[in-house]
Amino acid sequence: MKKYSYHLVWLAGIYLLSAFTANDTAYEQEIQQWHQKRVESLKAESGWLNLAGLFWLEEGKNTFGGDGKNNVNFPADKSNPFLGEIILEKGKVTLKANADAEVFNGDAPVTELDIFPGEKPVTLRHKSLRWFIIKRGDKYAVRLRDLESEYLKGFSGIERYPVQENWRVKARFEPTTGKKVSITDITGRTADQDSPGTLVFNVGGKEYRLDAVGSTENLFIIFADQTNKTETYGAGRFLYTSVEKDGSAWLDFNKSINPPCAFSPYATCPLPPKQNKLALAVSAGEKRYGEH
Template sequence: MTTTETDAFTAEWRAWHRGREENLAAPHGFLSITSLHWLGAVPARFPDAPGEWSTGPEGVTVVLDEGTELVIDGEAVHGRHSFGVIPERGGVNAVWGDAVIEVAKRGGYDIVRPRHPDNPLRVAFAGTPAYDPDPKWVVTGRYEPFDQPEPTTVGAAVDGLEHVYDAPGRIHFAIDGRDLSLTAFPGYAPGSLLVLFTDATSGVTTYAANRALWLPPPGADGAVTLDFNRATNLPCAYTDLATCPLPPAENRLPVAIEAGERIPFERR
């Protein structure tokens, strides 16, 4: 790269990183979560959410006290409200004053996670340390789809919880002449991919449990770009109130990926 190209590369990365931090520290981002409640058949009250909460075959239900309301999709609800059956990795955000009550399903369990903007973890957030961006960590790989998506069960940041992903394929690449590969999971956008991984820096300079890399759809020839400068922490790197998935065993890279986000200040 020329000096001009390197400067542009660095500026683009810094803008991306600022956007990441702004999203994380948003008033109702992950740093605003104050608790994690696992719902059951017996109605339960929580100190940081209104009403009584329960779940069953017909999904999550809340019974609000008189004079209390939640706002869901712009509509105020009172009394008894059914959220219905929430799909895995799905969720609903219900507004309660200046807070948001997240109702979601993770690992087959219905949960409530209140998000309060004044949570000390969010108020004290000082950004996320990261390696300086370096073009050498932009690697071209080759995506090989499986004949059929392979159900892949992985652990979670919460003990005893499991996540199941339909892995569509595997990515092959090389670092310093060493052949490596990563099992990929579906990303958010159609055709995009997500890889969860650890490497030799994990638990030393980067978060021990996992890091994530979001990839654009591979080209028609299977070519895919892995920019490890954009390897990110998942929410569990900042808070114990996250249910993040762990990488599959084959995604534990035996090399040091000295790029991307490092151990958050909150974990030091």
């Protein structure tokens, strides 16, 4: 009878171990699938790996093309020498292409077209190049993509910490009304962004706080931590989450990601506000990819 009892206990132990292993594997698979989608988004046409230039426009006419005499210098080996003019006039941007420029909006050749502002961004193409207008503060710029970019060709994946479920932390969401968070980007421009509230969480018995921007359905967190010094991107990382019905939010640090500036020198990334610099080493998520 005693041997039979021991056998049951042994079987029960094996069953529990198998259950825990299956659960851990399921969570790891979830993170792996999430990360694969993340990599695919970086490599996509709208991703960050193909950025090839960021050109700030001057008021008035800005000539553009592959020749160095232009105001906006596209890569000489990817562009005709003179493609035309990009005209900025009191917040309105118009493109005038030379007759032989081979500039297209979709499949339609472009001679003259208002490209900013509009209901949605207008993306133009010439050979492997794609470009559109962005606005940062009161400045306007051409953001250029190259579908044959060396950054895209040289991408070999992102090193990450091992998936650890204990870095999936439940936080308390403290809502606020009318709160603003000052966010500075790498160009030195600072803007006050709406913050729906603060996330309060515990690690190792200590309480930490992170201000979020965005909305309760899509909280965006820009944070720094002690791993930035040696293992993760020096300018901090990003994390997204949302508020649950009970007022909590999951902070899954296994989904901490590098900002676009880790992959391209042509991105304009926001930096962590001082209150989001954690006195904590978050050894989860993406590790350092590069310092541009």
